[in-house]
Amino acid sequence: MRIIRNALLLTFFILSNLSLSAQEQWGKYAHLFTTPNTYVAGQTRSAITIDGLANEPAWENAAWTTEFIDIQGANMPLPTYPKRIKMLWDADNLYIFAELVEEHIWAYYDKQDMIVYHENDFEVFIDPDGDTHNYYEFEVNAQNTLFDLFLDKPYRNGGKPDIEWNAKGFKSAIYLDGTLNDPTDTDKKWCVEMAIPFSSLSIDGSFIQPKAGDIWKINFSRVQWQTEIIDGKYTRKTNDDGKLIPEDNWVWSPQGVINMHFPERWGLIQFSHEFPKSTHASFQIPEEELLAQHLWHVFYAQRDYQREHKTFCNNLATLGIPANGKENNTSFSLEVNASEKSYTAILTTNNNLMISIDQDGLIRKHTDK
Numbered sequence: 001m002r003i004i005r006n007a008l009l010l011t012f013f014i015l016s017n018l019s020l021s022a023q024e025q026w027g028k029y030a031h032l033f034t035t036p037n038t039y040v041a042g043q044t045r046s047a048i049t050i051d052g053l054a055n056e057p058a059w060e061n062a063a064w065t066t067e068f069i070d071i072q073g074a075n076m077p078l079p080t081y082p083k084r085i086k087m088l089w090d091a092d093n094l095y096i097f098a099e100l101v102e103e104h105i106w107a108y109y110d111k112q113d114m115i116v117y118h119e120n121d122f123e124v125f126i127d128p129d130g131d132t133h134n135y136y137e138f139e140v141n142a143q144n145t146l147f148d149l150f151l152d153k154p155y156r157n158g159g160k161p162d163i164e165w166n167a168k169g170f171k172s173a174i175y176l177d178g179t180l181n182d183p184t185d186t187d188k189k190w191c192v193e194m195a196i197p198f199s200s201l202s203i204d205g206s207f208i209q210p211k212a213g214d215i216w217k218i219n220f221s222r223v224q225w226q227t228e229i230i231d232g233k234y235t236r237k238t239n240d241d242g243k244l245i246p247e248d249n250w251v252w253s254p255q256g257v258i259n260m261h262f263p264e265r266w267g268l269i270q271f272s273h274e275f276p277k278s279t280h281a282s283f284q285i286p287e288e289e290l291l292a293q294h295l296w297h298v299f300y301a302q303r304d305y306q307r308e309h310k311t312f313c314n315n316l317a318t319l320g321i322p323a324n325g326k327e328n329n330t331s332f333s334l335e336v337n338a339s340e341k342s343y344t345a346i347l348t349t350n351n352n353l354m355i356s357i358d359q360d361g362l363i364r365k366h367t368d369k
Contacts, residue, residue, distance in 0.1 A: 027320065029300045033293055034073060037253035037267040038282045039065055041087040042275030043212070044095070048088065052175030052193045054097040061275040062086040062097075068222060071249035071258055079250040083222050089210065089271055096194040098122050100222060105178050105187045106234040107141035113148070113163055116141040117223045117247075118236075122192045125260060127217040128201055128208040130289075131363045132263040135217075136201055138167065142190045144174045150203055154261040156303075157360040167200035183229045212273045215286060219255075219266035224248040264296055264361070288355065288365065290327050291347055295357040297321055298336060298345040302359065312338040312359065 026033045044058035068083040070076035081101040088095040116139045127135040139147040148167050153159035172194045178187025225247045226237040237245045253267030270283045301319040316323050324333050331350040346356045354366035
């Protein structure tokens with residue numbers, strides 16, 4: 001027992017120091033800098049039938065992700081129901097299979113582009129080039145009703161969803177281990193299988209064709225409402241004031257805030273020719289991704305500064321951010337150039353890599369200064 005207790009104390013000490021280190025580095029924004037989840041997707045050489053069953057050999061070889069957690073992070077209560085996914089890819093499509101344990105399966109929205117997150121749903125967010133702009137969202141309910149949209153930039157930066165956009169060639173199917181919209185029984189789960197054509201991730205006909213080794217930003221959410229039965233129908237619960245009880249948001253890679261539209265907080269998928277041998281295979285997060293965190297520190301600080309002072313800040317020290325730093329073995333410097341309504345922050349490494357961010361949160365990589 002003493003050995004176990006000592007081990008627990010050591011674990012607590014390590015985690016406390018890690019938390020302290022994050023707090024020292026990122027200050028009040030530490031909750032926005034937890035390590036993103038990663039997933040290695042194997043390439044299938046055989047056809048995948050989209051039927052909600054995922055019973056092809058390639059799916060058997062694909063690893064499950066870790067279980068979903070609360071959108072705000074690991075310090076929140078665990079989800080009521082387990083949820084996990086698998087991913088595959090081939091030359092044309094990204095394949096996603098989600099398994100959602102559910103005691104009461106319900107969905108009434110039955111026309112495309114109805115706002116299905118007003119019901120329980122499964123959601124996918126994809127940013128192929130990782131610049132946090134021009135990204136895609138797919139939502140499906142248990143009746144296989146699709147709500148797909150494109151955003152040129154996040155809502156926080158004035159982005160407006162293009163609901164008229166439709167993913168050409170998108171396919172999905174639902175498998176029910178239970179009955180839909182029947183409150184008299186207890187269900188087990190519903191599963192979602194998707195094929196998202198890479199060519200569909202476009203608004204002008206051009207798209208990014210992934211190759212082995214490429215990394216995209218991606219995340220997944222499960223929206224879950226508390227319900228009651230009224231006149232034989234599932235209805236979202238309200239509190240004593242008649243307002244809807246807020247939904248639960250369970251995600252693969254935690255956001256740190258109750259908002260999926262912080263694309264910089266999404267997880268990462270790496271495309272691989274081979275299936276990973278480990279159950280929870282991961283990969284080293286690219287150095288550019290780690291360096292970009294320091295620009296996001298500027299972004300969050302500038303956002304708060306502008307709210308208070310109605311202008312952006314032209315001094316890193318005023319923002320409480322050091323002008324120099326080190327990420328692994330790479331030294332870097334930061335500079336910011338700001339006006340009342342805009343700014344650009346630039347990170348330059350000792351090997352002449354330049355990355356910038358602006359007031360809209362657009363990340364750019366520069367080849368020269």
